[in-house]
Amino acid sequence: MVNNTMDALEWLRKQLDGGENDLLREMVREFAQRLMAAEVDALTGAGWGEQSAERVNHRNGYRQRPFDTRVGSIDLAIPKLRRGSYFPDWLLDPRRRAEKALVAVVAECYVRGVSTRRVDGLVKTLGIESLSKSQVSRMAAELDEMVTEFRNRPLDAGPYTYVWMDALTQKVREGGRIINVAVVIAVGVNRDGHREILGLDVITTEDGAGWLAFLRGLVARGLSGTSLVISDAHPGLVDAIASTLTGSSWQRCRTHYMRNLLTRVPKSAQSMVATLVRTIFEQPDAASVWAQHARVVEQLHERFPDAATHLADAATDVLAFTGFPKEHWRQIWSNNPQERLNKELRRRTDVVGIFPNRDAVVRLVGAVLAEQHDEWAVARRYMGAEGLAKARLRIITGDLEEVTAHALTEVM
Numbered sequence: 001m002v003n004n005t006m007d008a009l010e011w012l013r014k015q016l017d018g019g020e021n022d023l024l025r026e027m028v029r030e031f032a033q034r035l036m037a038a039e040v041d042a043l044t045g046a047g048w049g050e051q052s053a054e055r056v057n058h059r060n061g062y063r064q065r066p067f068d069t070r071v072g073s074i075d076l077a078i079p080k081l082r083r084g085s086y087f088p089d090w091l092l093d094p095r096r097r098a099e100k101a102l103v104a105v106v107a108e109c110y111v112r113g114v115s116t117r118r119v120d121g122l123v124k125t126l127g128i129e130s131l132s133k134s135q136v137s138r139m140a141a142e143l144d145e146m147v148t149e150f151r152n153r154p155l156d157a158g159p160y161t162y163v164w165m166d167a168l169t170q171k172v173r174e175g176g177r178i179i180n181v182a183v184v185i186a187v188g189v190n191r192d193g194h195r196e197i198l199g200l201d202v203i204t205t206e207d208g209a210g211w212l213a214f215l216r217g218l219v220a221r222g223l224s225g226t227s228l229v230i231s232d233a234h235p236g237l238v239d240a241i242a243s244t245l246t247g248s249s250w251q252r253c254r255t256h257y258m259r260n261l262l263t264r265v266p267k268s269a270q271s272m273v274a275t276l277v278r279t280i281f282e283q284p285d286a287a288s289v290w291a292q293h294a295r296v297v298e299q300l301h302e303r304f305p306d307a308a309t310h311l312a313d314a315a316t317d318v319l320a321f322t323g324f325p326k327e328h329w330r331q332i333w334s335n336n337p338q339e340r341l342n343k344e345l346r347r348r349t350d351v352v353g354i355f356p357n358r359d360a361v362v363r364l365v366g367a368v369l370a371e372q373h374d375e376w377a378v379a380r381r382y383m384g385a386e387g388l389a390k391a392r393l394r395i396i397t398g399d400l401e402e403v404t405a406h407a408l409t410e411v412m
Contacts, residue, residue: 029074032067036088040079043086058082067092144359147366150373155198155218159225160188161391162328162383163198163245164338167234168345170202170361171354178354179204183345183365184214187338188223193381193388195337197373198223200365202358208236215244227391228324230335232256233317252317253335254281261314264307273300273307281333286322293319325390328383337382341372 037048040059046052048059062077079086167182182205186198199218203210211234215223229241230251238250258277262270276296283289293315300308311318321333331337348368355361376382 025072025074028069029076032076032091036079040086143367144363147363147370150370151199151366155222157190157196158222159191160223161225161227161388162332163188163226163229164335165229165231165237166335166338166342168342170349172358172361173354173356181358183361186218189383193383193385195376195382197369200369202361208239211237211240212243215240219244228320228332230332232335249320249323250317251320251332252314254318255334255336257314257318261307261310264310265304289319289322325387327387328391344368
């Protein structure tokens with residue numbers, strides 16, 4: 001222990017000059033010892049070796065106790081009393097020797113895609129030798145609790161004008177075999193313009209039933225005010241949107257659609273067709289976008305009739321973004337914002353490869369998404385509140401115009 005009369009800077013200098021690699025560990029130990037000494041002084045009514053009429057108890061030696069921390073295992077000398085007992089419960093749980101910082105490290109192992117078998121080796125590199133498998137399991141349970149709270153939280157920051165949805169395939173051991181499951185994820189923009197992770201779920205197949213259950217869960221938690229859903233053409237998703245998000249439009253991701261369209265033309269012509277289709281999205285206003293779409297369909301019809309028909313049939317879905325403010329077009333005409341998130345998820349999940357069960361998928365993906373959600377909460381707004389208000393007003397105005405036109409027709 002550091003001598004009370006020794007200057008702190010002098011002690012620190014000696015530690016550094018001595019080439020001690022365990023400096024931080026020693027500093028943590030010293031700090032804990034000093035705090036316990038101060039607490040025992042208060043309990044006994046006098047300092048160590050001090051004669052005082054106010055003394056009510058005496059020290060009775062020490063008992064050694066290992067303390068696992070982020071900087072390694074530390075041997076603490078816990079003071080004993082002649083009468084009664086003393087335990088620093090503010091520092092140590094009587095039945096658990098892993099401190100909160102270590103819990104965070106183990107949780108981070110899961111977030112970063114480190115398998116359970118590798119956790120023990122990782123904590124040993126921190127200098128911790130006494131962490132048991134049961135402790136690792138309990139720490140993982142704390143992460144599960146955090147993810148569960150995140151998944152079930154109320155969606156009370158709406159209206160969520162724009163919602164992006166996607167699915168990520170993962171391999172899971174189930175029933176003695178390895179199967180593919182889909183991790184479905186929803187991201188939305190709240191009323192303040194910040195992005196939120198709205199929810200995630202694991203479904204066996206991308207079908208209408210899976211998407212319908214997922215969307216119903218989001219609505220039950222408070223999802224409302226959604227005007228546009230952006231996604232790829234996942235089987236059953238469009239019907240599920242119509243059933244649960246009444247009044248919402250669907251924007252088919254232009255990036256995914258382009259890939260699908262190019263499969264209908266020879267490889268030698270794909271670059272030319274892609275360049276031609278991109279001109280549709282380079283127009284200055286909605287009317288010009290639709291006009292250019294018609295011209296591109298016409299130009300493709302002679303050489304690539306199948307592609308031309310496909311592009312013509314997809315007009316309503318691919319050009320749904322034109323019904324919203326132009327300043328939002330680049331953000332809502334594709335699923336690219338979600339694709340960047342998926343890239344990070346793949347980076348984390350690729351370390352695992354095959355998950356032992358679905359709960360493990362939810363644990364890892366949920367922790368990554370919760371982390372991203374928190375980062376978005378403190379980042380700059382993804383969309384301006386004024387632009388979002390304009391988007392909602394535009395929809396209301398459009399509905400009124402439709403009602404008015406219908407009323408005039410009835411009168412005539």
